[in-house]
Amino acid sequence: MLSKTRLLFTSTLITGFVLVAAAIIIAWTSGDVTTSTDTILAQQIAQSANECVVCHTNHTPGIVNQYGASAHFANNVSCEDCHEVEAEYPGAVQHPDEDFWVLPYSSTAQCETCHREQVQQFYLSRHALPAYVAYAGSGVLNEEHLEIYRSIPEGGGYMDRSRNSLHAMEGEAVTRFACETCHDVGKPNPDNSIGNCTACHIRHEFSLEQARKPETCNACHIGPDHPQWEIYQQSAHGILYMTDGHNWHWDAEPGTLTTVDMPAPTCSTCHMSGFGLSATTHDVGDRLSWFLAAPISTRRPSHLENIARMQGVCLACHSNNFVDTFYADADALVESVNDWVRASDLIMATLRENDLVTAAPFDEPIDYTHFNLWHHWGRTAKFGAWMQGADYVQWHGAYEILHEMAELAEEANDRLEEAGLEPIEFPEGFPGIDAAREFIAEAENAE
Ligand code: HEC
Ligand code: HEC
Ligand code: HEC
Ligand code: HEC
Ligand code: HEC
Ligand code: HEC
Ligand code: HEC
Ligand code: HEC
Secondary structure, X not given: OHHHHXXXXXXXXXXXXXXXHHHHHHHHHHOOHHHHHHHHHHHHHHOOOXXXXXXXXXXXXXXXXXXXXXXXXXXXXXHHHHHEEOOOOOOOEEOOOOOOEEOOOOOHHHHHOOOHHHHHHHHOOOOOHHHHHHHXXXXXXXXXXXXHHHHOOOOOOOOOOOOOHHHHHHOHHHHOOOHHHHHXXXXXXXXXXXXXXXXXXXXXXXXXXHHHOHHHHHHOOOOOOOOHHHHHHHOHHHHHHXXXXXXXXXXXXXXXXXXXXXXXXXXXXXXXXXXXXXXXXXXOOXXXXXXXXXXXXXXXXXXXXXXXXXXXXXXXXXXXXXXXHHHHHHHHHHHHXXXXXXXXXXXXXXXXXXOOOOOOOOOOHHHHHHHHHHHXXXXXXXHHHHHOOHHHXXXXXXXXXXXXXXXXHHHHHHHHHHOOOOOOOOOOOOOOHHHHXXXXXXXXXXX
């Protein structure tokens, strides 16, 4: 047994040397280093003696090919490391026709044995439990998870955490393909670990290039309520990515990325990568100053440190003055949207005080008008400003806010008049921003 292993080891070593020598010659003559590394890996996987690899080459060749191109295979991380567990491990299934147990998926607990730091950062982010709680409510969490959930610095801050009413109304036959697809990035696993690293690291290549490209984020950060992907595509940064990205160094070692590798940022550069003055993080809240997704945005607990970390990225390419001016301008836009949303809340409050809307959510069109105003257009205007998508600030943002507000105001006064009550007197120019602010000030004085 021992000599057999040694023989295998020696022959692997010799084959390795031959392959490396061949690769050097190929690289030297063709100048294409990447292809030759891939070629070496492809040949090594074909010669692997690992029983999982050998048999799965026949049964699931796609998985073996992807694994063969991964940093895991190159660093001797095996199929067993991520899949093989004891029979009593939560979620374990007996392997077909074999006497060992596997996880049919692999959970965060397996990744954690080697990537502790990334897992800890991920747990402290809104991608973990807060993403799940957003639809399921916090009532479904066990004690341990509840404690983790409450300890997330940027976890609280906005919105009630009972089961989401749209989730309840649509029913699980629908939401399994909707909310869950995106929000299960933070769902607890049977073994009590949290979330799904493969939401961004598609198996089995776990490629840095794939994770760093913005298409990875567009699986979820897309659509009328969070169009970060669409916004990015129309920004100067996104244009550079789309026109020049094929020349960038996508495989640079984590923590070593510079403007030489990437002359413009992707989602990952600004929110996650080690770049400029900022260290790599899997806590995507680490660099944010506002709760932008909230109806009325407030500051985050450690927003000054967070700003320093985000600007630590910008400053690799922009001047202090440029970045400070940009931040001041974008902050001012957030305040405008906040005031429009406050004005819309005041209109609804008047109707509620007079029993002219039901207490139930989403049971009459006016609920949708009020919701769309902040949830789609308010958010979109804010995201558009911070990530430079003018069309989203304007035609999918501010303009739509004005439109919904005009409808809301007319509908409210129709209802008041129908009930024989005084209509609301809106300042001239409403829903323009100055008039909206006047409206809020009058309501505050009246209190
Ligand atoms: C003798 C062949 C063979 C060997 C050895 C083998 N597998 Fe499999 N494996 C299969 C087949 C066949 C399937 C079922 C594929 C299917 O359902 O289409 C499978 C399925 C799996 C599944 C999915 C199980 C599920 O219920 O969805 C995992 C995970 C897995 N194998 C991992 C491993 C690991 C890890 C090893 C090495 C410790 C290994 N396999 C060794 C043939 C093998
Ligand atoms: C770095 C960890 C890791 C390694 C190494 C790894 N896997 Fe996986 N594997 C996963 C994860 C994570 C999933 C679940 C993916 C998902 O949820 O989409 C998975 C899923 C699977 C599945 C079920 C997927 C399906 O679509 O049916 C099989 C089968 C499987 N792996 C086999 C293997 C085999 C065989 C190897 C070695 C050649 C291997 N894995 C190596 C992490 C790993
Ligand atoms: C047995 C240890 C081990 C396990 C388990 C493991 N990894 Fe890794 N992982 C490594 C090693 C070693 C590297 C290579 C590190 C390096 O290049 O410095 C790596 C690299 C990576 C990379 C960077 C890839 C690159 O091209 O540099 C990602 C992403 C990654 N792992 C994700 C995962 C995920 C997700 C899981 C769980 C599904 C997981 N790993 C499970 C050991 C492991
Ligand atoms: C396409 C993916 C996707 C789908 C489908 C989706 N969401 Fe989201 N959701 C997101 C993203 C991304 C954010 C983060 C927005 C941000 O921070 O800019 C988010 C934010 C939220 C928030 C605000 C954050 C929080 O924790 O309070 C709630 C609540 C929410 N979603 C609930 C739901 C519910 C309920 C459904 C289904 C009825 C759903 N989402 C469907 C991707 C999705
Ligand atoms: C929101 C998307 C996202 C999720 C979820 C995610 N990652 Fe990553 N991960 C990335 C990006 C982007 C990078 C590349 C960072 C860079 O440019 O250096 C990365 C890099 C890595 C690396 C390479 C080393 C490093 O720190 O850069 C490892 C290892 C890793 N991730 C493991 C994990 C594990 C384990 C999980 C699950 C807890 C996970 N990732 C979840 C996006 C994600
Ligand atoms: C599988 C879906 C999914 C993918 C893929 C994904 N996200 Fe998210 N992301 C979410 C959800 C859901 C939320 C909102 C969680 C909440 O607040 O409830 C979120 C929130 C965020 C936030 C706000 C966090 C906070 O503290 O408010 C940032 C920033 C973010 N994601 C960046 C990224 C980046 C960058 C990528 C790609 C590298 C990415 N996400 C990939 C689903 C995803
Ligand atoms: C040039 C850097 C940059 C790029 C590129 C970028 N973002 Fe952002 N992003 C920001 C800034 C700055 C903010 C607002 C920060 C704050 O609150 O102070 C932000 C806000 C966000 C938020 C809102 C979080 C909340 O509070 O609700 C999400 C989600 C997000 N970005 C995801 C993405 C995704 C996905 C991509 C790629 C499609 C992307 N970003 C590209 C810089 C960037
Ligand atoms: C890796 C380099 C890089 C990083 C990092 C970077 N940018 Fe940029 N940015 C650029 C380039 C290049 C342009 C295109 C300039 C042009 O249009 O001539 C640009 C354009 C812009 C523009 C549009 C300017 C205009 O006149 O249209 C804004 C605003 C901006 N960046 C803000 C930011 C902010 C805020 C950050 C950090 C959150 C940031 N950038 C991070 C490289 C970068």
